[in-house]
Amino acid sequence: MKVKKRYLFPADYMADPSVHVFNDRLYIYPSHDWECENVENDNGDQYVMKDYHVLSTDDPMNGEVIDHGCVLKLEDIPWAGRQMWDNDCHEKDGKYYMYFPLKDKCDIFRIGVAIADRPEGPFIPQPDPIRGSYSMDICVLKEGDGYLMYFGGLWGGQLQRYKDNKALESAYLPEGDEPALPSRVVKLTDDMLQWAEEPKPVQVIDEDGNPLKASDPHRFFEASWVHKHNGKYYFSYSTGDSHLLCYAIGDNPYGPFTYKGVILTPVVGWTTHHSIVEYKGKTYLFHHDSVPSGGKSWLRSLKVCELTYNEDGTIQTIDGIDE
Numbered sequence: 440m441k442v443k444k445r446y447l448f449p450a451d452y453m454a455d456p457s458v459h460v461f462n463d464r465l466y467i468y469p470s471h472d473w474e475c476e477n478v479e480n481d482n483g484d485q486y487v488m489k490d491y492h493v494l495s496t497d498d499p500m501n502g503e504v505i506d507h508g509c510v511l512k513l514e515d516i517p518w519a520g521r522q523m524w525d526n527d528c529h530e531k532d533g534k535y536y537m538y539f540p541l542k543d544k545c546d547i548f549r550i551g552v553a554i555a556d557r558p559e560g561p562f563i564p565q566p567d568p569i570r571g572s573y574s575m576d577i578c579v580l581k582e583g584d585g586y587l588m589y590f591g592g593l594w595g596g597q598l599q600r601y602k603d604n605k606a607l608e609s610a611y612l613p614e615g616d617e618p619a620l621p622s623r624v625v626k627l628t629d630d631m632l633q634w635a636e637e638p639k640p641v642q643v644i645d646e647d648g649n650p651l652k653a654s655d656p657h658r659f660f661e662a663s664w665v666h667k668h669n670g671k672y673y674f675s676y677s678t679g680d681s682h683l684l685c686y687a688i689g690d691n692p693y694g695p696f697t698y699k700g701v702i703l704t705p706v707v708g709w710t711t712h713h714s715i716v717e718y719k720g721k722t723y724l725f726h727h728d729s730v731p732s733g734g735k736s737w738l739r740s741l742k743v744c745e746l747t748y749n750e751d752g753t754i755q756t757i758d759g760i761d762e
């Protein structure tokens with residue numbers, strides 16, 4: 440279905456919005472896209488981001504969107520190599536913890552933590568990444584007194600280089616009828632700075648209880664997001680090379696999640712990436728596309744629209760193309 444959408448921040452190219460409500464206000468934690476001369480490739484070398492901004496608003500469809508400026512940059516991170524991809528942020532005891540994927544000096548994605556006293560930063564990075572961390576695309580969910588981190592992405596996201604949380608000698612991407620590579624979920628330590636356990640796979644299963652196959656265009660690729668609605672957990676994600684945003688529903692934040700459908704059909708641009716948040720009684724889908732840059736996949740623009748549930752809790756599919 441076609442719905443009214445808004446480009447949230449036309450002044451700059453930003454993508455991968457992670458959105459939370461802090462102090463009754465919506466805070467948007469996007470990636471900050473940069474022009475790049477590299478050839479586009481499956482490794483994502485064209486996504487050369489070097490810093491993060493924070494945006495905020497109290498009316499996503501019509502209100503003013505404030506840019507709080509650059510809150511963290513590559514040169515401030517001691518272990519930095521290149522590429523600051525999708526981050527997320529959460530609050531605990533009045534401190535704000537930003538989790539960001541960044542390649543280290545060996546070109547391996549690790550997950551860093553940076554801390555602020557306010558949701559709009561500035562964020563001060565920890566000297567080292569989370570011990571044992573790997574891959575990218577982070578979402579943090581508050582669950583009771585604790586916090587869960589979801590992460591992982593294929594191809595340039597490097598998830599195929601790991602099995603059982605250990606680096607493989609050679610990357611392995613399942614094919615055909617093999618179960619698709621899953622996203623990962625892990626509890627954070629009380630101080631929010633490390634993983635408190637071994638990450639576990641996030642299973643997306645069909646109505647018969649079988650994991651989605653590697654060849655299924657609806658299987659997980661990257662951009663995990665989890666939100667709650669009517670007591671259920673909604674795990675949503677990008678399918679990458681089939682360019683969809685899909686979702687699955689479960690009773691437990693660790694899964695399994697039963698596949699339910701498509702949230703957003705393909706947009707202009709290779710990537711699609713989102714977050715879903717309830718605010719002032721409405722549910723919003725934040726995402727990005729590459730219409731304003733004339734289709735350059737590495738120059739994306741933030742968008743927002745309302746999302747509608749059916750009575751049975753399923754989500755109405757939104758058209759990614761507006762014209």
Ligand code: FUB
Nearest residue numbers: 486524525661662710712
């Ligand atoms: O922005 C860089 C990467 O592109 C993200 O990490 C992916 O989710 C995709 O949007």
